[in-house]
Amino acid sequence: MRLSQKARLLAGVLVPMLALTACSGGSGSATGGGGDEQVKVTVWSWDGTVERAVPGFQAANPNIKVEVVNAGSSQDEYKALDNAIQAGSGVPDLVMFEYFAVPYFAVPGKLADLGEFGVDKLKQDYVPAAWSDVTVNGKVYALPSDYGPSAMFYNVTTLKKAGIEEPPATWDEYYEAAKKIRALGDDYYIAQDTGDIFFLLSLIWQAGGRPFKVDGNKVHIDFTDAGTAKAVAFWQKMLDEGLINTKITGWSDDWNRALNDGTLATQTMGGWLTSTLPERAPKAAGDFRVALMPQWQQGDKVGAANGGSSFGIPAAAEHKQAAFKFLEYFTHGGGLSSRVDAGAFVPNVSVLENKAFQTKTNTYFGDQKVGAVLAEASEIVGSGWQYSPFFEWARSIYGDLASPFYTTGKGSLAEILEQWRQRCIQYGNEQGFQVD
Template sequence: MTNRPRRALRRAGLNCALALSIALALTSCGSSDGDSGGGDPADVKAALDKGGSIKVWAWEPTLKQVAKDFENEHPGVKVELVNAGTNKDEYTALQNAISAGSGVPDVAQIEYYALGQFTLTEAITDLSGFGADKLRATYSPGPWNAVSSGGGIHALPMDSGPMALFYNKDVFDKHHIAVPRTWDAYADAAKKLHRADPDVYITSDTGDAGLTTSLIWQAGGRPYTVNGTKVSVDFSDKGSTTYARTWQKLIDDKLLAPTVGWSDEWYKGLSEGRIATLPIGAWMPANLMSGAPKAKGSWRVAPLPQWKPGASVSAENGGSALAIPEKSGNKALAYAFVEYANAGAGVKTRVDDGAFPATRSTLTSKEFLNREYDYFGGQKANTIFAKSAADVPGDWSYLPFQVYANSIFNDSVGKAYTARTPLAKGLNKWQEASVKYGKEQGFTIE
């Protein structure tokens, strides 16, 4: 009960920021107060020679060492790294700073699902002029697709979240259950596990917009289409209905642990083997190591179960990029840092500190692929993650107001978990609410 007002306040603040964001787009108020967009590679070299300072808003801890290394390589440059809050908190602060015209950082970490909101309002810089358009082959398809739209490159991928199935090998071995290769087999394994031990669940899920859209993505669903301010939302496509049909079985048979993700209870369930799998992004290992250390040696990684036997399709779950706000006062120097962190020497530094790469060269390097994880019993899990990254279809789109859409997910789809509302009906309600909001903000809904 005590958390409700706090959540309501956060949502109210976020929605106000989003409404302002859309208003800015529709009234063409996305102009820059800094050096105007485009840029040139020569500007980057000149900025490094001249030196100066940039402010970077990011919550990703591996950037601390990257910033130090960048400063050491360029003694005339100062990088001020600021944690302005994670995801929605930072986005609200960023939009408020853009609206106020002051306090805007030179670089901002933005998750892929949220990029559209800032791209539409022209609040972030097209990096093509600096040479970002030449980096397409540097990145795996999912992250690159997320940062490029309308002929522009609006950020450089920072990391990626190709999905895999993390599973507790000890639990599966104890009950003589095979690791599922398809989602139908996953549902069967869920029944067998829970029947063998009523305290064990195949996974936990109380309603997660990110997981839902990722699994629809993998199933071939494309509920969102976006063309500037023209958008469509349709959860009646085959991929969406395929996901809903299978996940409904898990909900109906009460095979999903009613445990809120990322809570202490959730980590305890992972540690004690009561939550047996996690279909999630490849950035998860560090979280398991720190959050469920007692389960070291019990967990393994397998490819994500498939919707069709014999298929090899994955999806992204999470991941973020570094963007340069249009009102940055030092775009060329900011770009130098972004490219260093996300396409240069900073990539290895971040991967060594636990980040999951978006760069093809790292994903295919022997050093990366041969890394043995003690936590996973010596397994070379990166081989699975790298294959997953290559299997992500690159034609997925998020809504320009996906941050808002995700914030209302549990008002509709979430009721499938709490009020026995059919999942398909919940998706339809989510669609209706998203369409209503889009129309209110001036989007053309097709």
């Protein structure tokens, strides 16, 4: 499970990976010569678009050299950072984090509070939910760099075949559509799920559930609030009635084939699927469209997020000031547009509301104006969502607990979540948090 989920989170940022050694200029600092002392900012990033911002930044700031290093993706990088912090040497100045990893580093004090750099003035340029993703206990520890608003990708041809003219706008309609699609035959399903925790959480998120509450070292986990219960019961019904394919796992070869031949009618995932789908399902070009997630109430407009990442400055970093300068440059300043052009999907209001971004058509999606849909999906993401500080570990064991249910049908999602909660409580307390 681990690999596939990781792959999924990466998908959003696997835009052209540039040679990462491009700008490893001289390492010696040029003292003397009259000017300011030269500093070198080391950036750890697996987002290839960050590199694009370097030349412009260095031209504007001749005394700062930026070196972008790929220190691994996701947990490989987190591990490397933990080791560097522990060893007290080789700590980078700027590091990429998925949103769920921010509390993991922020809570034990391993990240610098960005308040001292006056980040509050940048708040208004972010969709509110992205800002809350980087805020831990009231302090901002990172700046959002890419975003994964949940959206529904649907195959028009398959829907038409099943007699569905409009994509389902509510989960009730989704349920009815699922039955019609299922009626097409053995291999036709509205979607697949083999225990995808990020999907289930996005459903819970949208329904208003907030299962993780973090306050300092105190973590409260509860999968019984009204929103969570509603989302879980709905998905349980979909699974119980055999409307979901539980044999195909996302990002597998089987998944590619099913997307190509149209037997999986929809995918409710992060907006980053926009760049992944054409690679995975080239034969389905022109068949897919994007819509907002189906709603819980007719007429509502609430969304959720699924993936996305940010950059923070380690507390032990050497050149915090210079690092922040570069961070601001590629998330707001002159460096932002080069990243957007290279395919980065950012949660900046200024980009999302830009005319060119909103009106650009995408041939793969039948010339749909995909940007406009995803911009709206970003702006309606429900606020106040939090991840537990040890979410990285928690998601890794979720598959162990969910797998028996998905293979035998015994048990229920609610039971799995309760077991998950118990394991999280045990682990969290062992790790020094106060979890209940």
